[in-house]
Amino acid sequence: MAKMPEKPTFSVVSDGTVSFQPPRPLGPHGRALWDKIQREYAISDASGCELLCQACASLDTAESLGEAIARDGHVIYSRAGVPRPHPAIKDQLACRSFTVKTLERLGVTTEGVKPAAGHPLRGGLGVLVPPR
Numbered sequence: 696m697a698k699m700p701e702k703p704t705f706s707v708v709s710d711g712t713v714s715f716q717p718p719r720p721l722g723p724h725g726r727a728l729w730d731k732i733q734r735e736y737a738i739s740d741a742s743g744c745e746l747l748c749q750a751c752a753s754l755d756t757a758e759s760l761g762e763a764i765a766r767d768g769h770v771i772y773s774r775a776g777v778p779r780p781h782p783a784i785k786d787q788l789a790c791r792s793f794t795v796k797t798l799e800r801l802g803v804t805t806e807g808v809k810p811a812a813g814h815p816l817r818g819g820l821g822v823l824v825p826p827r
Contacts, residue, residue, distance in 0.1 A: 715739060717748045724758045725751030736803055743801060750797035757790035 729751045760783045
């Protein structure tokens with residue numbers, strides 16, 4: 696009878712095995728985003744880390760502005776009593792836009808398209824081709 700090979704030993708690896716620190720301190724929202732993206736993508740090159748840090752810092756700023764907007768209200772009134780939008784709304788939107796665009800540039804917002812079952816020329820490879 697043939698001898699059975701030994702079973703390989705397995706070890707449990709935690710999610711935090713790869714830990715890259717941001718180049719600068721981040722607030723709670725930015726740090727949470729940093730940790731989440733580093734767990735999934737493990738960005739290690741200097742330029743990628745800098746882009747990610749900038750995006751995370753921008754998210755921190757957007758969240759701070761959001762707190763001010765929530766505290767003061769979306770509409771504020773001038774001394775004459777004229778209502779106008781909170782001035783921080785535009786800055787918050789700019790920070791959110793920068794964060795999203797930077798994450799897109801890093802390539803962490805795109806997810807692979809799973810191939811669909813069926814004919815390869817009619818959507819089988821994740822590409823939608825209109826019928827002829």
